[in-house]
Amino acid sequence: MAPRPTHRNPPPIDPSVPGLAARHVAQSAVATLLGPARGLALEDALAQAGRGLHLELGDAALARAIATASFRRLGFLTAALAERLRDGLPQKPDLLALLVTGSAQILDLAVADHAAVDLSVRLAKADPQLQHLAPLVNAVLRRVARERDAIRAGEDDPLGRNTPDWLARRWVATYGEETARGIAAAHLEGAALDVTVREDAEAWADKLGGRRLALGSLRLEGREAVSGLPGYDEGAWWVQDAAAALPVRLLAPRPGERVADLCAAPGGKTAQVAAAGAHVTAVDRSATRLERLQRNLERLKLSAEVVTADALALPEDNPFDAVLLDAPCSATGTIRRHPDVAWTKSEGDILRLAGLQRRLLDKAARLTAPGGRLVYCTCSLEPEEGPAQIADLLARNGAFERVPLDPERVGGHAELIDGNGDLRTLPSHLGGGSGRGGGLDGFFASLLRRVNA
């Protein structure tokens, strides 16, 4: 269970000051995650911080951009701040978050220095617990602005300061130092906007001004609001990282087949299965997330049987032609989009989730009919959540065999297939980390077939 944030009354925010509420929401969400509620996702912390403030869409987007930039370069930003603070980094999450969000605006976002400094100082003055530190906030942020070039020049290896040690160690051990460095560099670049189209990808590539990837998805360069793009209202496509679309391509659902999607919400993969003409049973234990799935399917004019349940408790008397298990995981493969993950997850989370994945995989195996297919996938870079799960399953359950992937299944990209024939995408694939706007989410997926009853 995610830890609860500690609540204290929010400081009064003057609504007549443009951009102040957005800064408050960003600072407060970052403080929540740097403090005791480390297990929360940034999206949830932002929603909590914005409650009652009724931010306009533009302000909400600005709050998200500031908080995301803060976590994307948290290691560099805190190192730069520590060098400019006589007593080192502050222990108070509220103060640290104020300095980090202020620095992120100055160093990484197109915010005028005076606005970043002034609004940070206003936030300090509005908060009874930070009021007396307003002069310090003012002095430090002004210094960051003055010394911008020196700070940028001092940014070193992304695998060093900007990746928590425990993650850097794991990625070097799993992928080697060069690839681990490429992964860390890709995290600094963020992610493109990929969409999955229902049909006629060529025509939609033209209409959206996107590029067709060999993997099947369209990659868009712009950063416009998704809901304003052509085809959104009519449900012609949905947002989904190109790597996230691959597990269903491996499952290859056929019209009329019964398919179970065991951890389905918010439904990107359910939509793919339904669009292929299969009868999909979409299961998730989160009713709130399933509401999003329902809304997504309605927009796309697709249908599924939606079941709110713990997948572990599903009846086993009517097994499926194909089963997809997109298991809950540490999500370390999505750090380009969710840089908070690198700083809020721990090694303990990985081990705890690996236990749940094992139980879900056993359940998914029992729900697969003889001759049926099972795809297991996670958006994690960690071996315990990927290859180790499959090796263990195959060792304890003789009914399944792996179906090694042919590069044709992944647009000819043989580098996305590991030595066992499973899918292993990395943020550094497709040019991620090279400064040319490439990259993929880090996904693991394995296609299995039930050969014995």
Ligand SMILES: C[S@@+](CC[C@H](N)C(=O)[O-])C[C@H]1O[C@@H](n2cnc3c(N)ncnc32)[C@H](O)[C@@H]1O
């Ligand atoms: C990685 S997300 C799924 C993403 C989804 N497949 C998609 O493509 O949009 C994992 C999901 O598993 C759900 N979940 C976690 N434990 C579960 C369980 N025991 N039974 C059913 N759903 C579970 C979570 O609520 C979460 O929505």
